[in-house]
Amino acid sequence: MxxxxxxxxxxxxxxxxxxxxxxxxxxxxxxxxxxxxxxxxxxxxxxxxxxxxxxxxxxxxxxxxxxxxxxxxxxxxxxxxxxxxxxxVVALPGFGLLGDKLRDERIRICRIEDGFVYCTVKDSSRPVKIRLPYKxxxxxxxxxxxxxxxxxxxxxxxxxxxxxxxxxxxxxxxxxxxxxxxxxxxxxxxxxxxxxxxxxxxxxxxxxxxxxxxxxxxxVQWPIIEAEDAIYIIVSKESLEEAFYEASNAAARAISCSLSLEFEDAYMIAGLIVDLQVSQVVNVVKTVRARIPKEFASITQILEALNNR
Known part of the structure; x- marks a missing residue:
């Protein structure tokens, strides 16, 4: 190694x-x-x-x-x-989606053990202990x-x-x-x-x-993630609308290639099987993903469809 x-x-x-x-x-x-x-x-x-x-x-x-x-x-x-x-974990005025609503900064130190993340937050009267799954x-x-x-x-x-x-x-x-x-x-x-x-x-x-x-x-035109049951096309653009548009276009092209369909038909099938999901919205460049189930397209077919060469 x-x-x-x-x-x-x-x-x-x-x-x-x-x-x-x-x-x-x-x-x-x-x-x-x-x-x-x-x-x-x-x-x-x-x-x-x-x-x-x-x-x-x-x-x-x-x-x-x-x-x-x-x-x-x-x-x-x-x-x-x-x-x-x-x-x-940090909350900072001016940062994140609701940064305009924050009056002051907050820093919280979390403990990670036994498959969980433990976070203690404090309000005006008592500490609140929260246990989250470790992922x-x-x-x-x-x-x-x-x-x-x-x-x-x-x-x-x-x-x-x-x-x-x-x-x-x-x-x-x-x-x-x-x-x-x-x-x-x-x-x-x-x-x-x-x-x-x-x-x-x-x-x-x-x-x-x-x-x-x-x-x-x-x-490959965009980063791709291969999971056990699906393949995700990852697109980052300055607006969510632009990112979702490009992710949708890439997914429809991938389905067109994998199922040998004209784009119009692939577009309709994409509307039935492709999930559009958000990764992050707080960067100046936003990141979204299009999820394609593996039963409709293999990683080889998607790589071929999105090949820039």
Missing amino acids: IFVSSDKHIFSFGPDLEPVAYAKPGDIICFETLDCFAGQLTSEIQSIANIDLTRANPATGPVFIEGAEPGDTLKIEILDIRVSKTGV PMVGVIGVAYSKKVPSTIPGVHGGNMDTKLITRGTAVYLPVFKEGGLLAVGDVHAVMADGEMCATGCEVSGEVVVRVDVIKGCS
Whole structure:
């Protein structure tokens, strides 16, 4: 196994990245990751004003994958996610969907143990203890892009997609723009809901174990997630309307290819079987997904339908 320590990290996915490690197709890599605040928040009495937000969302890496060239696709299987014993949740005026309604900032330290996330919030009279299911996921996973994109922003290269389906047992497919792909991973959450409405999940440090492969001659148009029963096309755009439009178009094209249908018929079938879902709505670039059940399209058919080459 190749181990990449958390001190080797980046804050943007651009064309000038230098690899910190090398891997071959089939290799297993363990990315040790910092939380999205780079470990700067450790107490509920700290002030967010005193931390350096330019260090937000460090992504461990990048790793050069041998044989990956522009026009190919990287397949990244998520084998395991291990997280720290504590995590942090933040509410900050001006951040998130309801940031305009917040009078002051709040920091809550959560405890993670025995398959649960424990969070204690305090009102004016008493503490309220909340137990949540532990559902670890990867917020940032991406490759070098043709232009510099901060690790806080999602796009065709992956990046900060904040999609809770990127978890143990799923596979992520990303287009390759630079030789070696240059894969980096970070921003792990112990639990996060679709939308991430307050702008954070339960932010944790951890380790993400993946297996990498290269699909030659296929440059997928958008990131794709393969789960046990469905395939998800992940689209990030500046508005939800734009993102849903593009996700719908990609899904209809995929069904047209897989079922050998004209676009009009594929569009109608998509309206019956494709679920449009939200991943995150708090970034300046929003992320949505189109869910296609595997009984109607295989991963091979969807990769072919969305091949940019």
